[in-house]
Amino acid sequence: MSTPQLILKQRAELLAVLCGGGSAEPLDCVLDLLLAWEVLVWEDYLSIQVAEKALNYKVRQLLDVVYDKGEDACSCLLAAMNQVLPEEQKAGLCFGEECAVVGKNRPDTATLTLLADRPVLVRKLRDNIDGALNVLLTTDCFTIKDCDVVQLPVYTPSQQVRRLLDQVRFKGETAAKTLLQFLEQTETTRPNPEDKENHPSANCMLYQKKLRSSVAAQSHTLSTYGGTGHFSLDDIYTDGLLEVMDGSGETTTLGLEDVVGPVGTLNDDADTFLVSGEAGSGKSTLLQRLHLLWAREALLTNIFLLFPFSCRKLNAEHRELSLKELLFLHCCWPDRGQDEVFQFILDHPNLVLFTFDGLDEFKQGFTDEERHCCPTKQVPIPVLLFNLLQGTLMKGVMKVVTSRPQAVGPSLKRYLRKEVLLKGFSPGGIDCFVKKHHSDPAMARRVIESLQANSVLLSLCHIPVFCWIVTKCHQELLGSQDGIPQTITDVYLLVLQHFFQRKSYQPQGVLGKAWLEEHLDTVLKLGQLALESLEASCYVFSGYELQRIGLTEQDVSMGFLIYCNDLSVTDCKRYEFLHITLQCFFAAFYLVLNRNSDRSAIYRLFQPKNKQLSGLSQRCLGHCIDSSVEGVKSHVTETPNLQITAQFVSGLLSQRHHNLLQECCPTAVRERKAKQVVKSLSKGMQRHFKSIPRPVEGEKKSMHAMPSFVWLIKCIYEMQDSSIAQDTMAKLDVEHLKLTYCNIGPVECTALAYVLKYLRNPVGLQLDNNSVGDVGVEQLLPCLHICHSL
Numbered sequence: 001m002s003t004p005q006l007i008l009k010q011r012a013e014l015l016a017v018l019c020g021g022g023s024a025e026p027l028d029c030v031l032d033l034l035l036a037w038e039v040l041v042w043e044d045y046l047s048i049q050v051a052e053k054a055l056n057y058k059v060r061q062l063l064d065v066v067y068d069k070g071e072d073a074c075s076c077l078l079a080a081m082n083q084v085l086p087e088e089q090k091a092g093l094c095f096g097e098e099c100a101v102v103g104k105n106r107p108d109t110a111t112l113t114l115l116a117d118r119p120v121l122v123r124k125l126r127d128n129i130d131g132a133l134n135v136l137l138t139t140d141c142f143t144i145k146d147c148d149v150v151q152l153p154v155y156t157p158s159q160q161v162r163r164l165l166d167q168v169r170f171k172g173e174t175a176a177k178t179l180l181q182f183l184e185q186t187e188t189t190r191p192n193p194e195d196k197e198n199h200p201s202a203n204c205m206l207y208q209k210k211l212r213s214s215v216a217a218q219s220h221t222l223s224t225y226g227g228t229g230h231f232s233l234d235d236i237y238t239d240g241l242l243e244v245m246d247g248s249g250e251t252t253t254l255g256l257e258d259v260v261g262p263v264g265t266l267n268d269d270a271d272t273f274l275v276s277g278e279a280g281s282g283k284s285t286l287l288q289r290l291h292l293l294w295a296r297e298a299l300l301t302n303i304f305l306l307f308p309f310s311c312r313k314l315n316a317e318h319r320e321l322s323l324k325e326l327l328f329l330h331c332c333w334p335d336r337g338q339d340e341v342f343q344f345i346l347d348h349p350n351l352v353l354f355t356f357d358g359l360d361e362f363k364q365g366f367t368d369e370e371r372h373c374c375p376t377k378q379v380p381i382p383v384l385l386f387n388l389l390q391g392t393l394m395k396g397v398m399k400v401v402t403s404r405p406q407a408v409g410p411s412l413k414r415y416l417r418k419e420v421l422l423k424g425f426s427p428g429g430i431d432c433f434v435k436k437h438h439s440d441p442a443m444a445r446r447v448i449e450s451l452q453a454n455s456v457l458l459s460l461c462h463i464p465v466f467c468w469i470v471t472k473c474h475q476e477l478l479g480s481q482d483g484i485p486q487t488i489t490d491v492y493l494l495v496l497q498h499f500f501q502r503k504s505y506q507p508q509g510v511l512g513k514a515w516l517e518e519h520l521d522t523v524l525k526l527g528q529l530a531l532e533s534l535e536a537s538c539y540v541f542s543g544y545e546l547q548r549i550g551l552t553e554q555d556v557s558m559g560f561l562i563y564c565n566d567l568s569v570t571d572c573k574r575y576e577f578l579h580i581t582l583q584c585f586f587a588a589f590y591l592v593l594n595r596n597s598d599r600s601a602i603y604r605l606f607q608p609k610n611k612q613l614s615g616l617s618q619r620c621l622g623h624c625i626d627s628s629v630e631g632v633k634s635h636v637t638e639t640p641n642l643q644i645t646a647q648f649v650s651g652l653l654s655q656r657h658h659n660l661l662q663e664c665c666p667t668a669v670r671e672r673k674a675k676q677v678v679k680s681l682s683k684g685m686q687r688h689f690k691s692i693p694r695p696v697e698g699e700k701k702s703m704h705a706m707p708s709f710v711w712l713i714k715c716i717y718e719m720q721d722s723s724i725a726q727d728t729m730a731k732l733d734v735e736h737l738k739l740t741y742c743n744i745g746p747v748e749c750t751a752l753a754y755v756l757k758y759l760r761n762p763v764g765l766q767l768d769n770n771s772v773g774d775v776g777v778e779q780l781l782p783c784l785h786i787c788h789s790l
Contacts, residue, residue: 280465489651527590
């Protein structure tokens with residue numbers, strides 16, 4: 001079959017892989033190669049890269065232009081795609097016979113060299129764009145306006161480089177020569193990696209090989225959802241939205257390769273890169289992808305050794321360790337030359353990367369009070385970790401840390417090189433994830449159509465863990481008799497139903513209306529484990545802890561708990577919940593259904609953190625827990641997990657779920673707890689309203705809401721009771737409501753619209769510096785009639 005016929009036959013598939021995930025990078029890389037190989041001329045390039053057109057338009061235009069150029073051009077296009085696309089995306093595609101690109105004579109002008117060497121120049125300039133712009137500016141080749149055009153925040157670093165090359169080519173020969181001379185000088189001043197003092201020994205090379213193999217094995221499957229079947233990370237991974245904010249508040253979109261790059265740097269003297277995002281936004285999966293690509297030598301190629309750590313698992317390490325013991329016991333043991341390998345690490349910190357996943361799950365909050373700089377001295381794990389992060393120990397080693405935003409205080413932010421924000425999926429990312437999850441295109445199409453038909457559900461799916469739940473529970477979703485899920489509680493009840501249905505002994509796995517009552521014993525035992533461990537900031541459990549609660553192998557086999565791949569030297573089996581939000585969900589179930597809980601348990605759940613008392617008898621959730629239980633440490637529950645639990649409690653006590661719970665807990669008990677939730681929400685709102693300052697004469701009365709205000713709004717939404725929303729808004733008397741920097745996404749917009757539509761008087765609503773997006777704006781439509789400005 002000729003190559004033009006191949007392109008026609010595979011047109012839909014080629015379009016899908018070049019648009020997959022919504023990133024323009026694959027298309028840009030293919031265009032770079034086709035320009036360099038002289039398959040496309042500059043006019044062709046401009047006809048494809050039309051600024052206001054969507055990505056799928058540009059790909060179709062490329063396919064049309066190349067098809068019209070004939071057999072040779074089509075062969076080169078397929079060769080370029082074969083070179084650019086990762087192996088997993090090439091499966092099922094035919095690229096024809098291998099195309100030998102004919103070598104051309106070296107161009108005789110600098111502007112033509114920019115085209116001929118374009119793929120190489122993009123790679124070289126990505127980390128040097130500031131230096132290049134500075135040289136072009138000082139030599140009067142560029143104006144400040146030219147630099148601003150190149151560095152627009154909407155561009156990724158690779159796109160900024162391409163914009164720079166296009167601008168330089170437009171400026172002419174002098175600018176092109178200046179740029180090429182700058183790159184030549186940069187190359188000559190770069191240290192030679194083959195210098196003897198930088199060249200690793202044979203033992204170090206062996207250790208690197210073993211470490212790569214170990215990291216690849218740990219990262220190959222998606223461990224977060226491993227309890228319900230193992231997914232290859234290559235098959236299921238979908239890029240999330242990554243943004244970085246500069247000192248002036250402008251945001252720039254990043255690719256995965258830019259997480260540890262120079263874009264967005266705020267502190268050149270620091271070595272710690274923070275990836276922050278809400279629970280379920282995909283932080284652990286992103287880090288896992290980073291590990292896998294390093295192990296395959298596809299990313300972070302300048303890093304010789306990468307050491308991955310889980311803060312959740314470091315919690316279980318009670319021994320005092322030295323840095324050497326931490327690296328070799330928790331990551332990978334050198335078969336020989338341990339001292340030699342460790343000395344190489346100490347001598348070359350710039351070639352080493354540490355990653356710490358889930359800093360928000362570490363029991364002890366960050367402190368820089370105790371200094372430690374000796375790599376061979378044994379100290380407690382918190383001391384070791386905190387001194388690594390602040391650079392007192394192993395200065396020069398890059399550290400990538402993931403955490404929820406609330407867990408990162410000002411004391412740690414002083415030591416951050418930059419903070420990258422993970423915002424979850426874009427609309428295109430949701431479609432891409434669903435298609436990857438379902439091998440049947442018809443089923444994927446049905447799920448996507450059901451999401452697009454319900455904007456509330458679509459807004460939930462911007463958070464990857466919710467998207468996974470909806471995709472996983474598609475049969476219950478599409479065949480639901482109770483309507484489409486509206487709240488987060490609805491979505492997690494879908495999970496419960498799905499997992500119990502998988503294990504149902506009834507014909508065809510059909511569950512009866514009393515399915516929760518049938519599995520109540522399992523739910524309560526999992527709930528007790530979740531609540532007790534959540535209160536103690538514990539996320540990994542031993543077999544003994546499961547046995548003490550009374551959990552059996554059958555309970556574990558339901559899939560809510562998964563085996564924890566502990567890399568430490570302990571031999572006992574350890575377990576963890578499928579996701580931290582699932583642990584909060586079961587904890588909420590126990591609070592709602594436990595008939596013996598203290599009457600003040602609900603009130604304490606909704607109390608501000610600064611009013612919670614410590615001590616076993618006065619812990620915020622302590623009255624729900626048997627005080628005779630031994631070995632439960634006195635830790636204040638982390639505020640984010642406590643707030644997620646409170647949301648689920650609000651949802652479970654709503655009238656929507658009365659029929660589901662009526663046989664599991666006496667009506668009088670549930671009604672009492674529901675009244676306690678309503679009273680707690682009312683008091684919480686009153687605290688915010690009392691803080692509203694008197695307006696300055698001539699100005700509007702304004703309220704600047706805090707993130708905890710948004711949390712209370714979300715709890716009200718979970719209850720789905722319009723009378724509560726009406727009563728709450730009746731007491732809010734402002735003309736301007738400021739909700740900046742409150743981590744508001746589409747999910748929060750749904751809750752805000754539900755409550756704010758009951759405002760008595762019009763307000764100006766300010767939502768700058770959030771992640772509202774198009775779907776979020778759509779969710780705000782029900783309350784726009786009461787907003788005189790947005």
